[in-house]
Amino acid sequence: MDAAVKQIYQGVLDGDLDVVTTGVQAALEEKVTAEAILKQSMMAAMAEVGQLFEDGEYFVPELLVAARAMQGGLEILKPLLVAEAVEPIGKVVTGTVKGDLHDIGKNLVGIMMEGAGFEIIDMGTDVSPEKFVEAVKESGAQVVAMSALLTTTMANMPDTIKAFDEAGLRDTVKIMIGGAPVTEDYAKKIGADGYAPDASQAAKVALSFVS
Numbered sequence: 001m002d003a004a005v006k007q008i009y010q011g012v013l014d015g016d017l018d019v020v021t022t023g024v025q026a027a028l029e030e031k032v033t034a035e036a037i038l039k040q041s042m043m044a045a046m047a048e049v050g051q052l053f054e055d056g057e058y059f060v061p062e063l064l065v066a067a068r069a070m071q072g073g074l075e076i077l078k079p080l081l082v083a084e085a086v087e088p089i090g091k092v093v094t095g096t097v098k099g100d101l102h103d104i105g106k107n108l109v110g111i112m113m114e115g116a117g118f119e120i121i122d123m124g125t126d127v128s129p130e131k132f133v134e135a136v137k138e139s140g141a142q143v144v145a146m147s148a149l150l151t152t153t154m155a156n157m158p159d160t161i162k163a164f165d166e167a168g169l170r171d172t173v174k175i176m177i178g179g180a181p182v183t184e185d186y187a188k189k190i191g192a193d194g195y196a197p198d199a200s201q202a203a204k205v206a207l208s209f210v211s
């Protein structure tokens with residue numbers, strides 16, 4: 001593994017923002033691609049953080065600092081992952097469902113969609129069904145991308161779809177869902193229009209809705 005890539009990996013594991021940001025700069029200077037930095041160091045490290053949490057070696061504070069370090073690295077990579085798109089090809093409302101504070105995956109999905117030419121209306125985390133509906137009404141977005149990382153908060157996805165139904169907007173908007181516990185089967189079961197297991201495929205699914 002390249003030294004800078006290793007440094008970023010360790011920085012995320014240690015939750016050390018400075019180590020991650022200097023590592024990302026160094027890797028970019030060494031011409032490591034933004035995608036390689038993201039996949040080989042940051043996402044791989046976050047997967048190990050999750051494993052350490054499951055094994056009882058890491059606790060919530062370690063998750064928090066790891067997430068902060070990863071977000072810092074993402075900030076630097078964002079302009080490189082996002083291609084220059086002059087006219088947006090469509091609008092996507094993104095958000096993590098009610099009760100859920102995980103936003104790294106949702107942010108990555110937003111970055112990849114922006115790179116594919118969409119304008120992103122990011123509602124943040126803990127987004128209620130009413131707020132999702134409101135955002136679509138205000139922006140005229142064609143697509144909603146909902147994220148959930150907890151098995152308990154996944155249940156708020158069908159509630160959000162129901163809210164679009166009740167607002168009379170279900171036929172005008174495509175709803176896609178994702179997040180670690182979410183599956184294609186679950187998407188079908190709750191009547192979502194699309195699912196993707198990762199951020200780059202999420203962008204492809206969104207593109208298929210507007211083309």
Ligand code: B12
Pocket residue numbers: 043046047049050051053054060061063064067099100101102103104105106108109145146147148149150151152176177178179180181195196197198199200202
């Ligand atoms: C970082 C983290 C946190 C951080 C989040 C910080 C932040 N700003 O996001 C903090 C510390 C806040 C946190 C808190 C908690 N967490 Co947590 N957390 C994680 C951890 C380690 C990593 C998640 C992550 O960012 N992964 C990296 C990103 C890139 O991956 P991703 O989110 O899966 O996203 C990808 C895909 O899923 C997909 N995707 C994501 N969203 C969408 C949306 C659409 C539309 C599409 C198409 C695709 C898509 O694309 C993304 C990129 O490829 C996971 C473990 C894990 N392995 O997932 C646990 C984990 C999710 N957390 C867990 C738990 C239990 C909690 C807490 C309840 C802990 C506690 N006791 O307080 C709280 C809940 C707080 C809340 N109400 O939300 C459990 C969930 C168990 C379950 N099955 O429900 C996990 C799985 C850990 C574990 N193994 O037990 N956590």
